[in-house]
Structure formats: C-alpha cells, structure tokens
Amino acid sequence: MVHAHTPGLPDRLATGRPIAGYNGFDPSGPSLHVGHLVPVFGLIQLQRHGCRPVVVVGGATGMIGDPSGTSSERNLLDRDTLAANVLSIRAQLEHFAGGALLVNNLDWLGEIGMLDFLRYVGKHFTIPYMLAKDSVQGRLERGLSFTEFSYMLLQAEDFRHLYRTHGVELQMGGADQWGNITAGLELIRRSESQTGGGSGEELAHALAYPLLLNASGEKFGKSAGGESVWLDPARTSPYAFYQFWLNTDDRDIASYLRWFTLLSQEEIEVIEAEAAAQPETRRAQRLLALDITTQVHGPAAAERAVAVSRAAFGEEPVRDPAVLEAMYEELPHVELGPEDLAGGALRLAVASGLFSSTGEARRLIAQGGFSMNDERVSAPDAPVPEPIGGRWLLLRAGRRRVMVARVRRA
Template identity: 40%
Template sequence: MSAKNVIEDLKQRKLLKQVTNEEKVLDAQNKKKSVYCGFDPTADSLHVGHLIQLLNLKRFSKFGFNPIAIIGGATAMIGDPSFKSQERILLDIKVVNENIKGILLQIKKLIPEVSILNNADWLNKITLIDFLRDIGKHFNLANLLAKDNISSRIEKGLSITEFSYTMLQAYDFSHLYKNYDCMVQIGGSDQWGNITSGTDYISSLYGSANSKACGLTINLLTKKDGVKFGKTESGTIWLDKNKTSEYEFYQFFLNQDDQDCETLLNYLTLLPVEEIKSILESHTKEPHKRIAQKKLSEEMTKFVHGEEGYQKALEISTAFFSGDLASLNKEHLLSLFQTFDIIKVESGLNILDFLIKTQIVSSNREGRELLRDKAISISFMNDFTQDFVIDENSLLVDSFLLVKKGKKKYFVVELVS
C-alpha cells in the first residue's frame, strides 16, 4: 500500500532513523513548506554516498515539499567534525569555489525542481563580534558538549574552528526558516547533533511553542559486511562521468550483493515499495538472472546519467562480456578504458620487450608461446612476428592500445614518447 505521507514512506523503506517531531513534519507537508539538506563542497563532484540525500530531497518533493539544497561555501571552509577521527584539512577558498561550480551543476541536473543556495551568501556577512553577541549567546556550552558528534571528538582533540560548525549550521537553518519558509532539515544519521542545534536555536529565537522547525535523520547506508556504502577497492564512485564512467557506475550497482539489494532499492530509488517487493520476489525465484541488481543499476544510472548514459553503459557491458569490443565506437572505448589501470610504456619496442615491460607476460618463453598460438591480440590484431614493433601504428584510440591475453584478460596500454 502506497504511503500517504513522507514519514510513512520513510518508515516503510526503513529509512527513518530519528525525528524531532513527526507532527511538525506532517504539518509542514500539508502546508507545502520547504525542506533542506546541506552539501559541503569538499570535492569537485558528489559521489554515490550523496545519492541517498539527493533522492530524499526528490522524495520530499513528491510529497509536496519545496526542496532546497544548501551548498556550504562557508561551512566547507570550517569542516564538519561529526564523528570524524581527526580534524579535516582546511580547504583554500579557490578550491572551494571550483568545487561549488561542479556540485551546483550536478544537483541542478539531478533535481531540476530544487532551489540551490550557498551559505557563504549570508555567513560571510557576519562579523565575529556579531556572531558571538547575536548567535553564540543562544547556545549552552554544556548542551553542545553533550552532543555525540562533538563529545566523540573531545578526547581526540577538537579545535574551536570545528566546534563552531554546529552553530553555523544552526544559523543556516534559522536563515532558511525566516527567509525561505523552510521548516524541515534532513541529513544522515551523523547530522542529528547539528540538526537539533538548529531546531533548538530556532526555538530560542521564536519560543518553543511558536517554532515550527523540525528535523529528521536517515539511517546510515552500509552493506551487509558493515562497510560504508560507496567505498570500493578502486576508490570512490563519483557522479561525474569524467571521474567514474557511466559503464563503471552501472557495473558498481550491478555487482551489489543479493543481500544488499532490498535496502538499496528502498533507500536509493523512488520505486513504490510494492514494486520493490515484486522485484525481490522475482529475483528470489531466479537469482541467477540478477533481476534486482539489473533494476537497481538501471534506476541509478538513469537517475545520474540519463537514458543516454544508461544505454551507453549497457552497450559497453554487452560488448565487454561477449568479447566483441571491436563493435564499440571511440567514445565507448575511452569510457571503458577509464575502468582499467593504465599501463604506460615507451613507443618503439618490439612485441616481446613490450609484453615483458608491461608485465603482460612474465618471460620471453611465455610471450613466444602466446604469440605462436595467436593468444595475444593488440588493438584487435593477433598475427605478429617476434620482431613486430609496437608504435603509433598499433594505437586503437588516441594514445591507447588494447591488449587481450587469452580469452578474457584485457590490458590498456598508453604509449608515451
């Protein structure tokens, strides 16, 4: 049965962690108020760890809220200490501004209906004295020190700089409450302390009986082995296709474990709960077909990269696993190459030296045997003499060539002068 309100929907999906006041959230929904979530620009792209909050802004929008995304142009200069083991490295203002450009475009593309604001527009106007007199006086030190996100860092060391972060975020909420009719703040479970700082601050400004401010947190998305979602051996999975190709993004979701699919479909898609249950039932009957993973990877790739990106990922996947890479165009090949560790080697080597230097083979003997059996192909050619020279004539795309060893092992090599 479809949820009648956002709280019910979050509970059905097992998303809801904590909420300050359910009635206030529902009242805000009924009155079509605004909801916000913050994104600090600590990199020039968002990653899959941000998807849950992006989808939640869209989820709230479906229930009548006006979504607001705050880019932390000011707070990124401070760094949120919440549950971090050590202090963040402070970012340069030029780096922050460059990061903002990339993130702003991503959010607008993914959630066209969202209003995007930069908290530097108001926080940078506040002087230190004004902050201490007009804002700091509303915060009780004992209450702040009791918050888990702050107390967890006290023993390891917490600077005044980082300590001030929760007050700055609270001021953000009050600014939106006053100027943008924003009654609800959402965030990950690590944001509970910061969110309640905001609701407490607004209550102190307007009185507890009058304040409509409320907030909620979402359960942390972890895999069955307890590892934080989005962390892989090869590194971060970015939303920028130039950092993580559409194919690699698609494969990341396609390769999720069966036991994680229910959570991921509920947390990261807007599919109705009933449809998710139906998908999981079909998957259970024929797990070898990977129905759940295919639907998950389709939904996520379409959300981030659109229909065109999804089709591109499908075409590359089909060609790669069928061994028909020759059917791919230049753009698709370069996208596929992004997923490989690129081996660099100088041009002009004979084929045996080339195979040894790139560590594609371990000995001249192995190389000679593979060449004799035509088990080495370079840029889709496999008929070589031992004195064949690897140079610009061997290139497949730009400065790259593709080496296939045996039936399934591929290597991408870049020739350098």
C-alpha cells in the same frame, strides 16, 4: 530510510500541507561522491510527494569544517579552492535540482559580524548543551578547536535563516548530523518564542537518515579497492561508476533499489522475487546500475557504460568502433604499429603486453585461449584480422584478461 525524527513531524506531514525541507552540502572536496546520493535522493523523494526541496551549498560552513563523524581536525581550505569547490558541487546539485531552491550559506553567514553572531546566535546556547552533543563528545579527548566547536551554531543559524526567509520547516541529514540539526531547532524555539512565533517544536522539524552500511558492515560509498566513487566523470568514469553498482552484493540490492531508484514498492518486490529465484542473472544489479548511472551521467553515458561492460566481459561480439574507443579509455590498452600486426597472432600477442612471456603466449594460443576481435585462433602464425574501423583490435587471453589495441596509422 529514517533513523530519527522529531515527535511532531508525522503529525505535520499528515496535515497534507506541503512542507519545505533542506539538506546542506559542504564543499570539502571538488566533487560529491556516491555517499551524497543518500541526501540527494531524500530531497528528490520530498519533491515527489509535492513538497519543496531546498539545497544549501556550504560556502561559509565549508570554511570551518564539520567535526561530526571525524576523528581529527579538518584542514582548512584556502578561499580559492573553496570557491572552486562551491562552483563544481553547485553544478552537480543543479543536475538533480528540478524545482529545488539552491542557495549558498555564505550569502547570509558571510554578512554576520562576530559581535552580532555572539549576540544573536551564541546567546541562545549554553556550554553544557553544546558539550552534550555526540559530535563534540567524540572529539574532546583527541582535541577540538573552538572553530569546529562553533560549527553547530553556524548550521543552526542556517536553519533559522531558511525558516525565516523561505518558510523551511524541515532539516534533513545523516544520523551523524542529528546534534547539529537539533541545535537549529533549539535556536528557532528560543528566538521565535521571543518574537511571538510559538514553540520551535511546533514550527520546525528534523529528520535523520541512517548510516548506510553494506552487508559486510562497511560504510557505503567505497569501491572494492577502498577508493571513493565520485559523481564527477573526470574522477570516476561513467563506466567505473556503472561497475560500482553492478558489483552490488545480492544481500544489499533490495536496500539500494529503495534508496537510489524511484521504483515503486511493488516493482521492487517483483525484482526481489526474480533475484531470489535466479540470482545468477544479476538482473537486479543491472537494473540498479543502469538506473542510477542514467540519473547521474545521462542516458548516452549510461548506454555506453553498458556497452563497454558487456563487451569487456565477452557477452557479445564487438564491432562498433565507438564502443572500442570507449573500451580503450576504460580498460587496459596499448598502441601498436602496423609492423606488430604483420607477424601473425604470436607476434601481436607478445607486442600487446597481454602475456608475461612468449612461452605463455604460445601455450595459450595452442590451447585456443587467445582471441583477436572475438575470433579464437590456435596457430601462432594465424593472420591478424582487419582492425575494426581501421584501427581497433580487441584481444582476449582466457576469460578475464582483456587488452584493447589502437593501431597507429601508417
């Protein structure tokens, strides 16, 4: 789980004294996504080992945009959008915070005037030093504005400020952040040595997480359709979030259990052995999906996601109106009138839109491939069962096609 660290970090941790460490989150969008769970769980693990996590929301750095890992200039957000993003992302981070300190770097960077910034921050960095950073090198030919070029100095000042005001000795971040993180070490080394504080290498440390790739070599964090998987339930529903983890490749499951759960190494090894012996049960994926969905969305939403998933794939009959209502929100659905139920199975099947034609519906019904509320029918005039809860019908065509029908009240 470590890509790189400064040489003195192992010795500092070996002292047994708690260390305060931080990770920054820029509000470039209105929600965090699953890729952000890597640093979130890094902070959680830090806290589990008796150390103090600090979370920095980038109200100031978000105004600039980090060039690390990007091929072009980011669009600058207007202040209202940025402020709204800060509020929503802070709320998401508070969900995980526990005893963590949450701060907004606008509170200190916003107070520094340009001349003071150049005098007390810029003075400590040479142009060759900044040009050597990977985040800069990768953008020189394509173009890099002075705004983005200066980003590493803002992040460096974050580290120095937290070091001075909260005793933060460790900054953590993704591998693509290494240049920005070490710029903070450089600022601490130069400024604190001038005030008699000693060597920055002794006083402050850095740790970078590796870039998390799936077994296919793709960057972690996208759904099978290439869409971002958000922590905001209004953007990615708990059911879709659960499905993302449930669809984890067998080759990735051990890695994800280590990254995104708090299970012990011994527990993970037992799960790995079971998965290797019986991969068809997908027990490891179910455990991972339930665990992380519970942590992000809470037990009730996670349990509902499990119930919807089991019902959608026909693992058990559905009789609970609440589960059907949840399925209606997540799966293909249709609203029908009482008249659509009066003509029997064939009329209902066609009215639901589950079939492309009356002929297809008739053939599948004759083959026993159509079910209403998990009751298979083979006659086109078979009566429609009583809607569950007075208004829900679960229709299936074959093993994969599902339609949830809500019946309008007469």
